Amino acid sequence: MAKVKGEIVVNTERCKGCELCVPICKEKTIEMSGGLNSKGYHYATSINEDCNGCTNCALVCPDGAITVYRVKLD
Amino acid sequence: MAKVKGEIVVNTERCKGCELCVPICKEKTIEMSGGLNSKGYHYATSINEDCNGCTNCALVCPDGAITVYRVKLD
């Protein structure tokens, strides 16, 4: 079975810091950033390279702030 | 078992001639009169002495036009 590698891009201006995506990620890839966006929210950010591109975080993000990328590693 | 004899009195002014009571009476005691009441309705009338005072006619009369009497014959 081919291995995959993923990445997420959080639209930090759209993110409202609800933290729903954080526990969803089984790879523990997402954390809330210390910084604030212009609306005053701590936004989500990817903290490691373990993302497998499963899209789960994006599925539950109410603000559609997450874009997910995936490449097959073979 | 004691025999009974009944009688009905139709309030001819209240009667609207709907005829609902007629087929209800198993004793065939009720018929519509040829005459009209002041509102122009043919009213119900008792035509024989077979009434047994079962009250069925009064129960179905929408206008509460029938009073039923009954005596025990022993």
Added chain:
Amino acid sequence: MTEEIIIAGFGGQGVLSMGKILAYSGMMQNKEVSWFPSYGPEMRGGTANVTVIISDERISSPILNKFDTAIILNQQSMDKFENSVKEGGLLIYDPNGIVRHPVRTDINIYTIEASDEASKLGLAKIFNMFVLGGYLSIKPLIDAEYIHKGLEKSLPLRRHNLIPENEKAIARGKEIVHAVHVLN
């Protein structure tokens, strides 16, 4: 010419349709007409009446409190409308069921035993056409041909076979209307 008529009786006596035929006939004869019914929960019995106006001029008020003619078909309507007839006007009534007859002496009064005659002829359903005939014999404001056209217009097509019967009733009505009190 303006003729203002009230037709009044029980619901079910054909009061409204008599008015309608009259109005339609007037219209066919190129007159201005209006027809105004009492309305409402009449399904549950009670009185029905209709005001019909036939005129050579544009009709102003379709609702009146004085009439040239009153056609009266039951006691309640007699009580209500006897005094609404204009001085010198006309009152026609069917005496069947009438307990208190009209008493005015300043109007023309006629009776028409339409219900008896209609039952007799087995035409109870078009008892109103007898009355119409009676009225038209006293006030012949509409020509027979327009009455015919009025019947055609106001009856649905599937009922047109009944027109001859209706016309017979109208004709017979003319014969059974009787003066009770006529001003001279």
Added chain:
Amino acid sequence: MTEEIIIAGFGGQGVLSMGKILAYSGMMQNKEVSWFPSYGPEMRGGTANVTVIISDERISSPILNKFDTAIILNQQSMDKFENSVKEGGLLIYDPNGIVRHPVRTDINIYTIEASDEASKLGLAKIFNMFVLGGYLSIKPLIDAEYIHKGLEKSLPLRRHNLIPENEKAIARGKEIVHAVHVLN
């Protein structure tokens, strides 16, 4: 004496309750007061502001477009209210998060680093009391004892244990307010 104040910031910064304590304190000192919030679906974030008027006379309009004092706690409010301060009036703001600082030269401007100070002291929740303290040090219109009474009145009984902490914050606020531009 009439003091017309706008307090404006984020929902959640305690803007409305700061206004309420101010109004209550004024009332306890026997002044006329009014408190008028922006309202509506503010639960869903966005700005919150409140107009507080404290006066020796009966207050006419509770809604104003010019103010003696503006207390400003975020950028959006700065954009909206800087120009609403009357000539010669007062503007106090917490510079945290402010990108575009006030530019007017016809008013008195002070900063108060209340959020930083509050976080530092672990009192982030009553950050607004620091601001209140700063304001009162510049415009001491209400005596400390009435502020105390105002706190008593506006906090529910079960929160009265927090009053000393609040008063501490007010006192500290007086120390950290700094003039940026003062007319003379």
Added chain:
Amino acid sequence: MKDIRLMKGNEAIAEGVIRAGCDGYFGYPITPQSEVLEYLMANNPEERTGMVVLQAESEIASIHMVYGGAAAGKRVMTSSSSPGISLMQEGISFMAGTELPCLLLNVVRGGPGLGTIQPSQSDYFQAVKGGGHGDYKMIVLAPASVQEMYDFAKLGFELAFKHRIQVMVLSDGAIGQMMEKVELDDQLPRLTDAEIVKKYPWATTGKTPDRPRNIITSLDLNPVKQEIINQNLQKKFRHIEQTEVRFERFMCDDAEYLFVAYGSSARVCQKAVLLGRAKGLKVGLLRPITLFPFPVDELARLAKQVKGMQAIEMSAGQMVEDVRLSVNGVVPVEHYGRLGGIIPAPDEVLHVLEQNFIHSKKEKQYEPATY
């Protein structure tokens, strides 16, 4: 050959909307106007023109079905009588706020409450001043004959789409129930969906790539924007006041006394004018056909000519306020009204006018105000 029929007012407007190319009717039965829905159901507009007719579960549902259809650019309508129209006030206000065209028919009966099913004119204020919340106006047409019931179907839709506004036909039980001669027009075609897309670019017909999405809403929480929205609405109403006033003058040219009346009352007054003229009185009648916009200027003009105005209404005095506002104190304006479903008689209203202005000591010299 002309298609002339004897019809009830309610039937005439029903036939009128079919022929005017109406797309949809949504309504709920109530006396004295149930014939509108009944006529439509019996006369198969679905087959004749494709028009949709639906009996709704309530008047509230009806008006919001109208909202939905109108917002999608269709010619839609509802009808009811007084209590039912009261229930629609929120919906009407929503249509005003979204500037949706529609035709509304109120066949007025006597109120308040369940009142009576007899004719009345006591919903004038509701129709003209605003029964719903907010600053808005509808165009209000007051038919005085069955022919006008018919005619105002077409006129109503025209005005509604011309101005993107609600048009209410304010009739009453008398006009609705009576039969008169009606001359019918030819059938107008309904607009196709493609025509609607073209003619009403604001309509929510489905967002195509060539335009931004269309939104129908009356909400704006920004006071500055909301004020502009309202100011634009008001501008439209002022424009309608300039351009759409309709009235009928009856023997006004030399009139010294004027009846002012609309709808059924105007029919009565017309006869009263004739009675008065027969007596040698110089009486006339000004019949407002549009109640909004009201014939303010015409009345102001007539105020300089006549000695007094007599408003006749089947109400306790509603339109008379607009007469007074038009006249602004220049001549005395009196009101006479019958209530509870009673229609006044021609001789009765003439008598009232004579009492108020001719036989009475009330008559004085009126100095017109100078501004």
Added chain:
Amino acid sequence: MKDIRLMKGNEAIAEGVIRAGCDGYFGYPITPQSEVLEYLMANNPEERTGMVVLQAESEIASIHMVYGGAAAGKRVMTSSSSPGISLMQEGISFMAGTELPCLLLNVVRGGPGLGTIQPSQSDYFQAVKGGGHGDYKMIVLAPASVQEMYDFAKLGFELAFKHRIQVMVLSDGAIGQMMEKVELDDQLPRLTDAEIVKKYPWATTGKTPDRPRNIITSLDLNPVKQEIINQNLQKKFRHIEQTEVRFERFMCDDAEYLFVAYGSSARVCQKAVLLGRAKGLKVGLLRPITLFPFPVDELARLAKQVKGMQAIEMSAGQMVEDVRLSVNGVVPVEHYGRLGGIIPAPDEVLHVLEQNFIHSKKEKQYEPATY
């Protein structure tokens, strides 16, 4: 010691009704008045006085719950804001037709439609002219302070039962949401059921052998009877016009120019008067407290004194019609309104008055009409 509190207008009226011995509140949430229901729910009137508080499923249900309670002789009320009040129009008309006492609160927001939640005065026509069908009036009280919100709870119930009429408190988002000092009265006891039977013999409290059954209905199909019912209603309204007019004069004695404004607008005008006086202008303010009955006589009287009247409203011009009807052309009456939730400022309205009457060429000599 006096019980003085800082309260929102909405909270004040809620506390006011509890203390006035209200028996029941039925309502549905809507901004900007949800605090009324919320305050009542949180402040346990059930325990304090036995007052019932129920959140209904809609405004329509609310008003008919009020109908039921009122018809049984209880002091009941509802509150809402503009769209919700529009939904109640049929119910209000039913209460008018049955002459049931009740208290209604409209914390007005900007319309039409969903509009805005910001304060407005654009429901004046609806409240005063009749948003529902039929000829009826409510007593309309216009509070201009939180204290009046509180006071009008008690006054409202008093008037409602004195005249068997609906009393509407026509407030707005500003008065409802702002906090001011309120002085509270002592708790009045609620009437016992026995007291109700005695005081309100018309109430449907259960037919006892000592009286015929009580019927609450607005229906009468007999036009003659229905007309009498309506005439009696009108008599009551005339009586109220004679006896219940309330207004506040502010610096009117020597005024040459008059603001006329109610509610929030009056607060603004009061300040404008002070600004004007500071400038040496003889400006005054007439604040109608009752909008029905309107202070017609007082305005007619002032019309002889002043040179012009400036109506200020948060609407496109509604109350101004009543001012004009009162003044009847004797002096010019101008209107100025802000829309969409905007409250005008004191200097703004003073400027408008100056423009209209003092700096402008419009100013002329007005001859009072002579009748």
Added chain:
Amino acid sequence: MSQLLTREEICVPENEVYHRTCLLTDAALSYCPGCGHGTAHRLIMEVIEEMNLQADTIGVAPVGCSVLAYDFMDIDMQQAAHGRAPAVATGIKRLYPDKFVFTYQGDGDLAAIGTGETLHACNRGENITIFFVNNGIYGMTGGQMAPTTLPGMKTATSPFGRDVTTMGYPLKITELLAMLPGTYYVTRQSVHTPANVRKAKKAIEKAVQYQKLKKGLCFVEIVSNCNSGWKMTPLESNKWMEENMFPVYPLGDIKVPKP
């Protein structure tokens, strides 16, 4: 001996076994001849009389043919706006928890315009009793289609018969309401035969009794004829009702209290 009793001798008060309850007024009922509303009125009034509740009863009349119920029922009554009787009754009952409060409503009133008020009064378990006369039509206004009109049935607004695909299905509102936890006793009855009248009266008695016991909302549907609206004689209409209405609206208890 008995054979000799004359009519006059029999018809004396002691022998009376049935007489219109004194809680029906002398006013002639405004209903069409043969209309079930009259019988329904009588049964309710009989129960109130027998349970001695006149002084404790407040009734609510709807808009519909029974709008004038207050002319016939000798109790305190309120006339409610179309569809709003359950809200009106709620207002009364909340303020007079010990009175017997009922509404009397038609199918248009209860199941069309009044759907919301009905459902929510039931859902709140208001301690009131609703009498629901289902005749499948709007009688009062001249025979228009109601939510309960049967498929194919001709009415003034479905002149070619109710087409369920465009006009909706007969609404079995009673079954829906029975699903709500707030309803305590829900039953469907008729009043066109002596046996049904007896059953209906029992049901009414229960519905009154349960309210006295503050058990929650009791709902008694009475399937009835509207001979005028259906354009039949009263006898025909009752037959038609049995053959056509009962299959869709089967008689019997729908929800009974758990013992």
Added chain:
Amino acid sequence: MSQLLTREEICVPENEVYHRTCLLTDAALSYCPGCGHGTAHRLIMEVIEEMNLQADTIGVAPVGCSVLAYDFMDIDMQQAAHGRAPAVATGIKRLYPDKFVFTYQGDGDLAAIGTGETLHACNRGENITIFFVNNGIYGMTGGQMAPTTLPGMKTATSPFGRDVTTMGYPLKITELLAMLPGTYYVTRQSVHTPANVRKAKKAIEKAVQYQKLKKGLCFVEIVSNCNSGWKMTPLESNKWMEENMFPVYPLGDIKVPKP
């Protein structure tokens, strides 16, 4: 080799596996952080995009937090008065039978003030789709009690908790509507976990598909959080929802087409 891929190399359009649908506008959603409305919006728009229905869709927004849906959904939309969306949608659909017409409503909107319109649109089998976001509270107006509020739950108008004996029971409106012959597909979903999101999307797809096939009314309930109204963090609220809402409003299909 793969180990060497940089972030920049991965995050290129070809590798994109999930991106917010282009039928959501760029406007920031007005919802509170973590509110399920956003996810619900997204799924509906994804389906409309994937089924290529933008030009054929007319949406109806309610009064509630989602009143501004038209700012976020890039389709033609109408804003309906509180509770009346099903009537509005009926008006549209009857006149445009080939368009895809849907309403999006909250529990206050649909199950309180809009009960009548909802029930009758369902009973008529209007060929529309209703998306029903049930968060057990009035979010928009500041957290008042809704018909679906749970027993004992504290809200602004039930500050001591919902007392079912005076305030009524949680209304399972979806189960009621499923009983009506006019509804074709009725389901209850949630959008708080990836699995539930996937299921909800499937349900939405079906509901759209069935409307295209003119099958009658499709009804998709989405049980959602209102973290602001419930006064919890988003994460807490989703947990609370699972533990408290789901037992009363169990997820899954309630009425599925007979095969």
